[in-house]
Amino acid sequence: MTPANPKLLPDRPSGDARDASSSTDPDSDVVGLVANGDMTGALRLLMARHGTTVYRYCREALRDATLADDVQQQVFIAAFRDLPGFSQRASVRTWLFAIARHRVLDAVKARRRAGSHIEEDDAMDVPDPRPSAGESIDDVRLGQALVDCLRKLREKVRIALLLRFQQGFSFEDMAVVCQEKPGTLQAQVTRALPILRACIELRTGGAL
Amino acid sequence: MTDPIERIEAALTRLGAEHEPPAGWEARVFAKIAQERHAEPAPRRPRWWMFAIPAVSVSVAVVAAIVVCWPRPDGFTLAVTFDRHSEVVRSGGAPNAGDVAHATVTGGGPHRAVWIYRDDVLVTACPGGDRTQCESSGEETTATVRLTMGKYQMVALTSSVPIAPPAGELDSDLARAQDAGATLDRKPVMVR
Numbered sequence: 001m002t003p004a005n006p007k008l009l010p011d012r013p014s015g016d017a018r019d020a021s022s023s024t025d026p027d028s029d030v031v032g033l034v035a036n037g038d039m040t041g042a043l044r045l046l047m048a049r050h051g052t053t054v055y056r057y058c059r060e061a062l063r064d065a066t067l068a069d070d071v072q073q074q075v076f077i078a079a080f081r082d083l084p085g086f087s088q089r090a091s092v093r094t095w096l097f098a099i100a101r102h103r104v105l106d107a108v109k110a111r112r113r114a115g116s117h118i119e120e121d122d123a124m125d126v127p128d129p130r131p132s133a134g135e136s137i138d139d140v141r142l143g144q145a146l147v148d149c150l151r152k153l154r155e156k157v158r159i160a161l162l163l164r165f166q167q168g169f170s171f172e173d174m175a176v177v178c179q180e181k182p183g184t185l186q187a188q189v190t191r192a193l194p195i196l197r198a199c200i201e202l203r204t205g206g207a208l
Numbered sequence: 209m210t211d212p213i214e215r216i217e218a219a220l221t222r223l224g225a226e227h228e229p230p231a232g233w234e235a236r237v238f239a240k241i242a243q244e245r246h247a248e249p250a251p252r253r254p255r256w257w258m259f260a261i262p263a264v265s266v267s268v269a270v271v272a273a274i275v276v277c278w279p280r281p282d283g284f285t286l287a288v289t290f291d292r293h294s295e296v297v298r299s300g301g302a303p304n305a306g307d308v309a310h311a312t313v314t315g316g317g318p319h320r321a322v323w324i325y326r327d328d329v330l331v332t333a334c335p336g337g338d339r340t341q342c343e344s345s346g347e348e349t350t351a352t353v354r355l356t357m358g359k360y361q362m363v364a365l366t367s368s369v370p371i372a373p374p375a376g377e378l379d380s381d382l383a384r385a386q387d388a389g390a391t392l393d394r395k396p397v398m399v400r
Contacts, residue, residue: 055228056224056225056227065227069229077240077241080241143219146223147223197216208215
């Protein structure tokens, strides 16, 4: 299904997104600790500030709680190792999620090589009871169907959607995280949204 | 009526909001970092005198005994000694990076343990650690670690009941051990 009128999304952050283009990095205190040689203090601050969002990103990208826990830890272990070399070309948060994206993709490849395609969080996937004709989908059913439909997308597209909306990154920051051009990522996201809509409506039998 | 695409975007924004990382994950990160550091080979710094001395032995074993003066009625003591691997001698006998520390707990109850922390993160725990790091015999348990720069805490524990293994973070580990009835003794060691 091709979108009838693809919408070019404005490059706006959402939720609690941090604007990487601003002159002051919200994590400048982490940079200060690194400059003073206090890597442990810097890591503690990173974990306190970004631990939960990194976990949620890993959890939704991998759909496996145990794997997400492991990958989350790997992210911060790698961050600790790489902190001395942090060049400040991007914000700390952007840099951290670049590590997270790599670790997630590595985990996906390892899982595929191991032949394990069972995603633990979906083990109890129960077909959604269809609403009556004409009934619109409520937010709960929408959320459930969204999780299922995200699984059908390629990993890189799913990750782009999570970075854009769940984490609120601008396309410029996503370009740093994903090592892709902002326009490419914007096109991926723009194409994915109508596909998700079609999948959700097909799955639930309702209308958004 | 909200645009369907905007509803999907909003749902994506909320995705995973109910999830929280498992408790204690930060301590596990620090524990793994400590393990990785300990697995790294010690840097080898060739010095001119290493070529002058015949290749029978190049390490000078000078033992500086530092005994912690908190003897318990039951003879529970913590002793920390060092094998020196550097020609640099610091005032007060403080060890250097590269030296090997041996922390030995003696006496006390039927159960003993030695835990070594660096910058509040667990480096090794005996019993339970690597065979090359732990040694137990009769009334003694010894933990051994090659020192790198940082602030170490050598902790000895004894108890009448089995001592639960540490999770990896100094303050919470010691609090938990004391709550379970263990007696502790500790000595800080600064390595520069």
